[in-house]
Amino acid sequence: VYRTCLHCHAALGANDVIEHFPVGGRLAYDEAKGRLWVVCGKCRRWNLTPLEERWEAIEECEREFEKTRLRASTDNVVLARVRGGLDLVRIGKPSLPEISAWRYGRALVDRWRRQLAPTAALLTGVYGMQVLTQAEVVGFGAGIGLMALFAAPGMFSMWRTGRVKVLMPNGRVTTVKHRSKEAVALEADGESGWTLRIEGKDGTTRTSGVPALHAMRGLLTAVNFNGGKQADVDSALSLVQRAGDTSRYIANVAAVAGKHGSANVNFLPPDVRLGLEIALHEDSERLAMQGELGLLRDEWQLAEEVAGISDNMFLSESVMAKLEGFKRDGGQ
Amino acid sequence: VKLDAGDSIASLRTTLHEAPPLAPPATTAELRWWEYTRVPIRNRMFLRTALPFLAVWLVTNWLKYSKFSIGLMIFLALMAAAAGWLQWAVTESKLRDQSIRWKRIRDDLNASAS
Numbered sequence: 001v002y003r004t005c006l007h008c009h010a011a012l013g014a015n016d017v018i019e020h021f022p023v024g025g026r027l028a029y030d031e032a033k034g035r036l037w038v039v040c041g042k043c044r045r046w047n048l049t050p051l052e053e054r055w056e057a058i059e060e061c062e063r064e065f066e067k068t069r070l071r072a073s074t075d076n077v078v079l080a081r082v083r084g085g086l087d088l089v090r091i092g093k094p095s096l097p098e099i100s101a102w103r104y105g106r107a108l109v110d111r112w113r114r115q116l117a118p119t120a121a122l123l124t125g126v127y128g129m130q131v132l133t134q135a136e137v138v139g140f141g142a143g144i145g146l147m148a149l150f151a152a153p154g155m156f157s158m159w160r161t162g163r164v165k166v167l168m169p170n171g172r173v174t175t176v177k178h179r180s181k182e183a184v185a186l187e188a189d190g191e192s193g194w195t196l197r198i199e200g201k202d203g204t205t206r207t208s209g210v211p212a213l214h215a216m217r218g219l220l221t222a223v224n225f226n227g228g229k230q231a232d233v234d235s236a237l238s239l240v241q242r243a244g245d246t247s248r249y250i251a252n253v254a255a256v257a258g259k260h261g262s263a264n265v266n267f268l269p270p271d272v273r274l275g276l277e278i279a280l281h282e283d284s285e286r287l288a289m290q291g292e293l294g295l296l297r298d299e300w301q302l303a304e305e306v307a308g309i310s311d312n313m314f315l316s317e318s319v320m321a322k323l324e325g326f327k328r329d330g331g332q
Numbered sequence: 333v334k335l336d337a338g339d340s341i342a343s344l345r346t347t348l349h350e351a352p353p354l355a356p357p358a359t360t361a362e363l364r365w366w367e368y369t370r371v372p373i374r375n376r377m378f379l380r381t382a383l384p385f386l387a388v389w390l391v392t393n394w395l396k397y398s399k400f401s402i403g404l405m406i407f408l409a410l411m412a413a414a415a416g417w418l419q420w421a422v423t424e425s426k427l428r429d430q431s432i433r434w435k436r437i438r439d440d441l442n443a444s445a446s
Contacts, residue, residue: 123384130388239438242445249445256440260433262351269434272441285391 005040006047006214008221012038015086017064021049021057028089029061035059039089043109043221045281060138103234104278111227118154125150177260184219185253187261193251213280220277223265228274236274248283253279354429362432369431374420382416 001021003012013025022029024038028046036054037046049057064082078090088316129147132138138146189195189208196212198205207215243249253276257263264275358366389408393400 098384127384127388131391131395133379134388136391136393239441239445242442244445249441252441252444256444259440261355262433262437267351267433269437272434272437 002038002047003047004040005043005045007045007217008040008043008225010040010042010216012047013041015084017082017084017086018057018060020060021054025085026087026089027061028091029058030091031058031062031251032092034058035091039087043225044110046103061088062090064088070086104237104274104281105230108224108227108233109230111225112229113227115157115226116225122151122154125154171190181321182322184215186216186257187263188251188255188263193247194254213283216276216280219265220280224273226276228270232271232274235271236278237274239271240279240282243279246283249275249279250283348423348430351426351430351433354433358428358432363436365435366428366431369394370424370428374424375425377420377423378416379402381419382412386412387413 004010005012006146010085012023014022016022017026018027021036025041026039028037028039029035034055036049036058038049039046064086065078065080065088068082068088077092080088080090082088120246127148129143132146133140134142145149172300185197187195187197191280192208194212195206196215197207198207198215227233240246240249243252253268257265257268265276268276385409389411390400390405393404393408
C-alpha cells in the first residue's frame, strides 16, 4: 500500500534490502521509539509508516546498518549507505534542533538549490535570444527556437511544481494551479485551531481534520516546492520551536494571517510558510504516535487514491477496462 | 468516497502586485524601519536589473560591431542605471507593504509564542 509520498504523491521507489519493508530508497528509523519513515526522493520529506509490523523492518534496518562503514553523522543522527544503494538514517537521542536540522534543514535547502539550474537555463535562454537576435547573428525565428530550447526545463519545472492535486471534502480531486488571490485560505477556528477554505467551482468549502491536513500538505508542497535559503529555514525552525507546540504554531499562524489579510498561504513570509510545513508534518506524526494510527492510515490511503487518479486520468475508459482485464487474466 | 479527476481551481503562486493592500496603513515607526531595511533590497534589485541590461547590450554590440567606444559604454551604463532605478521605483511601494506585512506577522507570532 505504501508506495506514494504523502506530500507530493511521487512514487517512493523500492529497495530489495529490507524484506519487511521493500519501499523507498532512503529509510529513517528510531529504534528506541519504534518509528520508521520513508524519505521521498523527490520532495525529500519524511513519511511516517503506520505499520504494525514495523519492528521487524526496524530490526532489519539496524542489522544492515551494523554491517556498513560508509557513514556520516552528527552526535545522534547517522546516515549510512548500505548494499543496493539504500540509505539508512539512524536516529539516536537527538535534541529537537538536531533532529529538525536533519529532517527539514537539509531537505529544504536542497530543494532551494535544485531550482537554481532550471532558473539559470531559463534566464540564459531569454537573454541569449535577445542578444543573438539584436546582434543579427540569428534570425528571429531561430532565436525563439533557441530560447524555447533553453527555457523548456525551467518552464516545465514551473508548470509541474505549480499545480497540485487536492482531495476536496466532497470526494472530488481538484487540481490547484497558478494564479488567484483567495482561492485557498487558512482560517482560525475555535474548535480545531484552523480550517481550510477552498473556493472552487462548487462554491466555498471549509474543511478541517484529515482532509484539511491532507489538502494543506498538498498545497504547501506546491507553495514551498523550491524550499528555502538557510536563513529562512533557520528562522522557520526558530518560529516553530518558540511556539512550543506545533498545533499551537499552526493555530497562531491561522489567526495572525487572517488578521493581516494574508489568509492565502502564498502571501505569508517564506519562513512562516516553511514553518507551517514543518509544523504540519510534526503535528500529524504526534497524533499518530498518540495512538491515532488510523489517521495516518487514512492519509496514506488518500495519497494512494489521489496518485492513482493522477496516473489514470489520461487513460480512456476502454484502455482502463483492458488493463483490468489483463490484471484478471494474470497478464496473459 | 467516489473519486474522479474533478475540476480545477486557480490558486497558487500569486505575484507581488496581487497582494492585498496593507491595512491598517504603515505607521511612522514602520516607515522608519523600512527606510533602514530597504537599502540592501534596493541594491539587490538595482543590480539584478542593471547588470543583465548592461551585459545584454554590451555583448550585442560586440557581436555586431566587434568594437567598443567610451561614449557607447557611458551611454549603456547610464541606460542600465536608469533601468535599475525605474524597476525600483515601480516596485518599491508594493515591496514596502509586503515587508511591513511580513514584519507584523512575525512580530505577532513571536508575541503569541511568548
